[in-house]
Amino acid sequence: MSLEQILYDPVNLKVFKSFCVQERSVENLLFWLETADYRTAEAPEYRRHVAKKIFRKYCAEGTKMEIAVKAATRKKVSPALLTDLPSLTLFDELRSEVMLSMKMDIFPRFVESDGYDALVELKFEQRKVVDMDEFDLYHFLGAGGFGMVLLAQKKDTGRFYAMKVMDKRILLSQNQTHSIFREKEVLACVEHPFVVALRYGFQTEDHLCLVLDFIEGGNMYTDLMRGPYTHERAMFYAAEIVLAMQHLHELDILYRDLKPDNVLLTLNGNCRLADMGAARGVSDDGTIRGGEQATASAPCTAKPVDLSKGRRMSITGTHGYRAPEVYERNYGKPADWWTVGILIIEMLTGDNPLRGSNRKESEHLAKHMDLTNALPSSMQASSRSCSLALLNRDATQRLGCGANGPAEIKEHPFFKPIDWEQLMAQEMAVPFEPDLDYEPTKRENIPTGTSQIDYFCTKVDYMQTSMSMRSTWPLNASDQAVFRSFDFVSNKVFEEELTEAYRREHPAESKDTKADEMCRLLQIL
Known part of the structure; x- marks a missing residue:
């Protein structure tokens, strides 16, 4: 196998990553993976953010992260190239030199290793x-339309995840x-600081499993x-939700379903948009196209439609949060900004008017209430103004839906204290x-002898019913073929493990990084 075959196949990459960690040589592979992700960053705001992050980490003067490139090549990536929308090929010359270095150093050693021999001998299945088998299932977190969510711990890393388990028969x-392919494809395409991230997608004979980052603080509704x-x-x-929603719209x-239940809170004061079950593409058939980030399941996200009947979308979301145009079955991105307006009111008053x-x-x-008089006087003028502008019943006049798009929202006085670039980089001090x-x-x-997954299935009536159908409805080859393209692994899994390995080998640098972050926060304050 060539190095290219190793890097572009997740099974091969997993073994190669472990070898790099063992050999204490992780920097080049980490850079290659992070820049591979950058090359698929089609959303402009997020691309700028990632470009600056990679530049500071690997290219800025005085950086401590050493990659095998010539100083002259490194200098070609200048801060001036980051001011506008950077090119997707910005780091390609550096990538080529790093690839050459790996071919001459770590890869030949890998080819001589036991790990490589075992990889070559792996059978297809x-x-x-x-x-x-690589997870311990800890606790039942909740149930949904097609399955349940469990707290799971990966055995080799000890990291906790939220595992969404869906029943194939249902x-x-x-x-x-x-x-479910739409939900998986959206999560696979969306990597953002304020969106809950998908790490793995895999399947058993009876279930599909999405493994997502676990957010310890619970949801906003409960809080x-x-x-x-x-x-x-x-x-x-609200500012973090605006950035998350902008990212989705740029893709x-x-x-389609913003509400406090779907906003998860971190212990350090941030939030994450969760649950992509209602998400869809803007096209008539709802396809999630994904661009360079698309996976093999992208074609499975389309829902057959009769275009002769015109655009007729489903009334999706939760009543009380739907924009007026949603009830007319013809809506788009403005409907999401309406829900941001409601969320602001609910955060400030504890109530959704x-x-x-x-329904x-x-x-x-939604269509007729006098919103101006419905908002309590306790709301400050800027929050009232922002909410009402987002709740304009004319979608063409709604805040964030004009020629300047989300910039209109960011420039509103309600968000005046927000430094959007620092917020995106998660460097802005939490103001509470x-x-x-x-x-x-x-x-x-x-109980001993009981399958982990079956034990938790007994806690959900319809999944227990499906369990009882296994003997009368065994899933045949054509049933299983429907889910053939479901499996997924994010490069971020490997990047996190490589980063942790680097920090273990360079503890002093990790302390320096934390000190630098504290200095930035003090400057902000």
């Missing part, structure tokens, strides 16, 4: 990056395979039960005292 019987947020806290969370993805007792009442409120706690969960006591 053994070529998996991850499977259920998806097939309800003709909803396109929806708001303690009372509404301060102006500063609501503004900060031509509609989120547009949520009726049923019909919520529709009437984080007060969330997390107590590690003990692993549930699973």
Whole structure:
């Protein structure tokens, strides 16, 4: 196998990564992976962010991260190239030199290793990056339309994840395979500081599994039960949601279900947009195109439509949060900005004035309620103004939907204290005292001889029913073929493990980095 065959195949890459860690030679592979991700960063805002991050880490004067490139080549990547929208080929010359270095140094040693021999001898059915046996399932977190969410720990790293487990029979019987492929494809395409990240997608004989970062602070809905947020806290969370929503829209993805339940909170004061189950592409059939980030399952995300009937989208989302045009079944990105307006109100008041007792009442409120008089006087003028501008019933006049797009929202006085570049880089000081706690969960006591996954399936009625159907409806080859392209692994998994290995070998540099971050925060303050 060539080095290219190693780097572009996740199974091969996993073994090569482990060898690099063992040989204490991780910098070149880490750079190659991070710049490979950069080359697929089609969303402009995120691309600028990643380019600056890579530049500071590998190219800036005085950087401590050593990669095998000539000084002259490194200097070609200047800060001036980062001011506008940087080219996707910005780091290609550096990548070529790093690739050559790996071919001359670490790769020949890898070829002589036992790991390489074992890799060559792997049979096709053994070529998996991850499977259920590599996880300990700890705790039941919740259930959804097609499955459940479990707290899972990866055995080799000790890292905790949220594992979304969906039943294949339920998806097939309800003709909803396109929806789960949409969710997986959106998560695979979207890597962003304020969106919950997908790390693995794999399957068992009976289930599909999405493995996502676990966010310890829980969801905003539960947190708001303690009372509404301060102006500063609501503004900060809203700003992060604006960046997340802008990223999805730049990838031509509609989120369609923003509400406090789908916003997860970190212990250090940030938030993450979660649950892409309602997301779809902007095209008539909802395809998630993904561009350079698309995976093999992208064609499975389309839902058959009869274009002769015109554009007729589903009424998706949660009543009380839907924009007026959603009820007319013809909507787009402006509908997502409407939900940001509601979220701001709910964060500041603890209440959603547009949520009726049923769908019909919520529709009437969305279309006719006098919002100006519905907002309490306790809201500051800037938050009232921003919310009302986002809740303009004319989608063409809604804040964020004009010629300047999301820049209109960012320039609103409500967000005046926000430094958007520092926020994106997660270098902006949190303007409130984080007060969330997390107590590690003990692993549930699973009876000896019982399958981990089956034990948790008994906690969800419809999954238990599906279990009982295994003998009468064994999934045949054609059933399984529907899910052939589901498996996925993010490069970020390997990058995180390489970064941790580097920090173990260079503890002094890690301390310097933390000190530098503290200095930046002090400057901001």
